[in-house]
Structures are given as C-alpha cells and as structure tokens.
Amino acid sequence: MNKTQLIKLAESWFSKQNWKAFPFQKQIWNAYLKGENGLLNAPTGSGKTYALWIPIVLEYIKNNPDYKEKHKKGLKAIWITPLRALSVEIEQSALRFAEEMGTNFTVGIRTGDTPQKIRAAQKRSMPDLLITTPESLQLLLSSKNYGKTFKNLNAVVVDEWHELLGTKRGVQVELALSRLKTISGKLKIWGISATIGNLQQAREVFLGPESEAFKNSVLIKANLDKKITVRSVIPEEMEKFPWRGHLGLHLIDEVVPIIKNSRTTLLFTNTRSQCEIWFQKLINKYPEFAGDVAMHHGSINRETRLWVEQAIRNESLKAVVCTSSLDLGVDFAPVETIIQIGGPKGVARFLQRAGRSGHQPGKESVIYFLPTHAIELIEASALQKAAKKTAVEDRIPYLLSFDVLVQYLTTLAVSDGFFPKEIYPEIKSTFCFNSITEDEWRWILNFVTKGSQSLQAYDEYKKIEIEEDGKFKVNDRGVAMRHRLQIGTIVSDAMLSVKYVTGGYIGTIEEYFISKLNPGDVFTFAGRNLELVRIKSMQVQVKRSSKKTSKVPSWMGGRMTFSAQMSELLRQEMYEAAASVSKGTDSAELKALKPILKRQQKESIVPDNSQFLIETFKTREGYHAIFYPFEGRFVHEALASLLAYRISLLSPISFSIAYNDYGFELLSDQEINMQQVLDNNLFSAEYLMDDLYKSLNATEMARRKFRDIAVIAGLVFTGYPNKMIKNKHLQSSSQLLFSVFRDYEDDNLLYQQSFRETFEHQLEEGRLRIALERIASQEIIWKNCEKPTPFSFPIITDRLREKLSSEKVEDRIKKMLKQLEK
Incomplete structure (x- = not known):
C-alpha cells in the first residue's frame, strides 16, 4: 500500500465514526509516514491521540501486508504520559482503532499502579503499544537485556510535553530518548504539547538540539479556534x-x-x-x-x-x-x-x-x-x-542536572552495564547536557565508581565497578535493588499512608503535617473527619470522628507563585485599574472593585505604569513598610530579604517579613528612615548575587535543595516499601554530606548544583533582576499613611495567619476591620 491508500484507510474509518479529520491530523499522518519526527501543538480535546496513533498502525499495515493473518509480536510503540490518570483514555482510543482495522494489536499499561503479575507477564511478552510514565520507562532500562525489548521499536510519543519541560522528569525523558535512538535506528519521535510561549525551544529540548532527529523534524500546530x-x-x-x-x-x-x-x-x-x-x-x-x-x-x-x-x-x-x-x-x-x-x-x-x-x-x-x-x-x-x-508562559528547561545523570548512569549499570565512550556522545546530544565538558564527565564517572574525593573511604558510595573490558557495571544485588526502588525525580516530603484501625486504606498524607498532631486530634481528609489514634511504621491509624471542628491538612504543594506572564498581565490590569478610578471602565470586574480602588486612592494611591508604590504606617504591632512590585511570591520573598539586608547595612534594624503575589512587607519595632532608603538607591541590581547570597542565607536554602539532589543521585536511600526512612533522618543524612562537601570538596558538582538551582529555579534570579531594572525606571512614590490601606490588608492578614489559629485570626481581623471602617 502506498501513502495515499493508507491515508484513505484512516479517512474512511473516520467517516464511519461520523467524524472528519482535521488538517493537522492529516499533516501528521503524512509527516510520520515520510519518516519525520516532530512536535504537535494542540489543545486538549482536539483529537491528538488519533493524530499520532493512526500513522503508527498504518505504517505497520504497510510493512506487513498479511497483517490480518499473521501478527508480528513485540513492542512497536511507546506512549509516555506524565499522569497515570491519562493511561486508560489512551488505551481505549488506541484499541478502538487497532481492533477495527483488524491488526490484532495489543495495548498495555505500565505505571506505578500496575500490579506485579501484569508486569511479569509484560516482561515475558511485551504488548505492541506500551503506555507508560517517565519513571516506568527508566525501570525498563534497568532490566537485563533491555536492548532486546526495544530493538524493533518504531515510535515513541511523549504526551503533555509542556508538563515535563522545565522539570527533572523532562530531563529523564531526554536521556531515555537518547538511548532509544541508538538501540533502534528506525525510531520516530513525536511530542504533543499544549500552547507554551517557547514552542520552538520545546521541540529543540525534546529532540536534542544538534541531533539527526531534530534536523529531520517539523512543528505542526492545530490551529483550531477554541472559544x-x-x-x-x-x-x-x-x-x-x-x-x-x-x-x-x-x-x-x-x-x-x-x-x-x-x-x-x-x-x-x-x-x-x-x-x-x-x-x-x-x-x-x-x-x-x-x-x-x-x-x-x-x-x-x-x-x-x-x-x-x-x-x-x-x-x-x-x-x-x-x-x-x-x-x-x-x-x-x-x-x-x-x-x-x-x-x-x-x-x-x-x-x-x-x-x-x-x-x-x-x-x-x-x-x-x-x-x-x-x-x-x-x-x-x-x-x-x-x-x-492566548498569551502563555515559557517553560524554562533544566541544564546540567548532574543528579539525574548520576541516577541514569546507575540505571544503565544495573541492567547491562555501559562503556563511557559509547554513552558520552548520546548524553551530549541532549539539550540538558549539550554543554557538559570532558572534565565534568570524568568527575561524574569518578563519582559513580569511587564516590567523589571526600567519600572515597566509604564503600557504600562505590556503587559501580569497572570491569576488565572497561565496562561500568553494578554487580552488587543489594545496590541494584535499592537503586530500582528509588528511580524517579519527584522528591516530596515522606508520605504516610492513612488507614482505619480496623483496616481499609484511605490515602496518603505528608509527614510534616501529621508530625504536628497528637493522638486524639481530629483532622479532615478525603471528605471525612478522622481522629488520629497512632502512627505506627509509616502508617497513620485513624478512626471516624463526629467532632465538628477539625484541622485540614496542608500539603507542601500549596506554595504556588505567579508566573512571569501572569505578573506582567496583572501589572497591566493594575495600571488600567488606576485609570478606571477617574475615567470609569467597561470591565465588570473593575467596576465591582470601584469601592476598594476609591478607598485605596483616598488613603494612598493606585499606582500606574510609571509608578512604584511604597506605603508606611504604624500599628500596635510596630512600623510597617509595604512595597508593591506585583511580581509573584517567589520574587517577593527574595526581594524582601534583599531589601531588609541592604537597609540593615545602613542602620542596625531587624525585620519580620511577609509577602504575597502583589507585594511584601517589612515590619520592625523601630521606624525605617525611608528617605535614606530612596537616597541610597537600595533597589539597584548591582551586586545582586553577592547581596542575595548574604541576605537569604543562600547556604541554608541550598542545603534544603541538596536533600532532593542527594535523593535523586542516590547518595541517601529513602527506604524500602512500608519501611520508609523518616524525613528528618533523610534531612540529617543529606545535611551531613552537604557540610562535608562545603568544608572539604567545594568543587563537588552536586554541591554546586544545589546553589545553581536555588538561584535559577527557586529565587528566579533572572526575574528578580528584571524587576529591579523596572523599578529603577519608575518614579518611586512613598506614602506615609495613617493606617493600613486596602492593598496592604491582605499582606498583613496573611502574616497573622502564620502565627494564629484560624478562629483567632478571624476574630482579630474582625476587630481590625471595625477600626479601619471608622
């Protein structure tokens, strides 16, 4: 069958379903059958599964004319998804087309939820299409003779690439693809991404900037008008x-x-x-x-x-x-x-x-x-x-994530072993490690075999052995088992399972929340009020409670911040709000905000795009100074510490700091000389890294970041299933290593990575610099107010919430409101 006939097959199947193929779907079928790789940019619900599954089946039909009588077994395509919840959908769509074409194709799912029995069956005989996650794919690479499993692989599809880009799971995928390209010479690689700001770069990261796959690739957009x-x-x-x-x-x-x-x-x-x-x-x-x-x-x-x-x-x-x-x-x-x-x-x-x-x-x-x-x-x-x-954010890719590289090399050494000369060009072909130097590579090889300079005396860090033929291999079964248990890059707080005392599993909860509770305390979870009975071997044992008041668990994921794009949009809207106070507005939202904006104008100002607002006032808590960059909480956290440090150099003052997405507050028991702050140009971007380092206790932040790096790189072991190591022990083990590297080996690449990630990803140093440059170009307006303003109120009340229980906060805020409304 030629390409035109194959596409006719797909179109007639579509018309049987009363569907019509979109132009982007046909574009992909053509590109795929021509042997091209690519990235599809399409919104959810636009038919992207069929856009890529159909040509995979069509190519099989073309290469196997007797496909209805004879079924060629073996893995032909892998579909990688970041979320386990998506796998059932993909399985149903894929099976529907494959069965109705009469191909006898099998579709299997392999994720963290897949029972051991099914995994064992897959090991004996792989399905034609395997739907999996980045972590499960790495586990397959850690199994013996994985080359056999993948040698006839024709296609890899990575779904929701925008979710993986800019994360270490994305780096895992980059490395896995670099290996699969070598094992299977005829591999076609396709990604699917929703709209992101840097689509061209997304394709480059996905396929490898200088790879053959990238040179023979296309970016296809599904230009569907979604209202x-x-x-x-x-x-x-x-x-x-x-x-x-x-x-x-x-x-x-x-x-x-x-x-x-x-x-x-x-x-x-x-x-x-x-x-x-x-x-x-x-x-x-x-x-x-x-x-x-x-x-x-x-x-x-x-x-x-x-x-x-x-x-x-x-x-x-x-x-x-x-x-x-x-x-x-x-x-x-x-x-x-x-x-x-x-x-x-x-x-x-x-x-x-x-x-x-x-x-x-x-x-x-x-x-x-x-x-x-x-x-x-x-x-x-x-x-x-x-x-x-449709103005959306860029996703910033990770560079030189050495912790993920160490994990990946150990994965290859656990399975069949590797020769550094063969693997190095593959690793260098990825976007993440495109700039890795020979020296860094030697250091990494030294690290996985000897455990770096300062750890050479300890055998537990010598995981990989160099065999006589120069192959790097893990021969210790204990090391291999511990490594397989710990494959992955999502490092969260230790999770404890919540179960009824009488049996029955409810879900998982973070250790740091449960550690604050005593037996007898009641908390809400999965929509039920539960009383804590005891914590026993990583299990939270509970019983139902009829008490009305309860604590609600907070998970660490609750600290979301504005993206740069969102901050920019918010500032523009803020400036429009400033104009609307005097001119009026069409927007229903800004009309509804009129009373607040008028009150803000009366007490202070609503800043426009040429103004940067600072408000000061005194309450019984002390002297408040509030600054409004509208840049998101991560940038404000860094900016608040930076400013507090610079002010303390002028006069010895200590502050407590609060921040939200709109601004930040410095609170002190003595008045800040604001004129002195303005005269000394404390918002300068000069010496930014130096001052940030000193102001934020960057070493402490890097120490916290290092815990994740140490876990991913396998320097600390998180424990066996049902016998996980407590979070505080993990923290102390990683802190000990951090101190050793700081004192004896400060050129350690993992130690240096913890600082780099702190500045680039947590403090968003690039955004901070841009914010400071913008403030420098604005007119700084300092308003000495009599009392808190509508803009400052959310920041003040957020700080109270950190200190007081929710009932006390409500009472306290009601009292404050009564005074302010007078």
Missing part, C-alpha cells in the same frame, strides 16, 4: 478591606445555581487543603448534594480516584471538587462547566482547566472565576484578556 468564555463570580457586596481568609467560601451560595444548571461541573482549587474544605462546606450547607458531589486529589487512594473519573464520564456525578489532579488530558465529554476557585497563578494552567469543559472539537469552553478575595478580581480581568490573546 473560551471567562465569567467572573462577583460578590453582591464588596468588602473595602479584602483578605484571603474565607477561601472564597462566602460565595458558596453563588456557586450552587451554577452547579445545578450544568450537567457536570469541575471546581478547581489550587491546593489539596482548599479542596477538602470546599467539599466539606458544600456537603454541610447543601446536604442534598450528598452522593452527587465527589472530591479528587492526588493523595486520595487510586480506587476512589478511578471511581470518580468513571462517574464523571457516565454523568452519575453533578460536581467534583478537585486540584490539578484533573488538569490534564482526561477526556470528560460530559463536563459542561468549570469553576476556578482563586487565582490559578498562571495563564497556561487557567486555559488548560478551561479546556476541560466543552472537551470536543468546536465546542465552547466555559470557565467561571471565583475570587477568594476582592483583589483577585483584577486577576480575573487580566485572564479574560489572556484567554483572547
């Missing part, structure tokens, strides 16, 4: 002094009609704790929803998650309160409406969530934005414009 409608849920009465305390719950009555008028609604929250609270409040206030509303987040057990996903598909649920666990690709055609609770912190995430509704080509997506406090309405207004322009 996204953003509607803000605006409170009838606007508070004059906004604060984040009620998590949007004061608008719960506005949400219920939206749920009742839709077939199915997804309510997205930003954190798992917020998800738990919203679910509880909905059921308590509207008991008729019991059984019709469910909850979905990553810590709930797998059976419950799968049940919820299936219930959405067959429309037996009215609404699901969820987190980013339902962000990606799961195809829920019945979902009609999305509600986003609180600012999503990024344009891409917002558009991704919007696309979960009307999840079919040509359908309109409707998303309601529900502000958790009034100033978030400015975000809502900004997001409406972003949705029209």
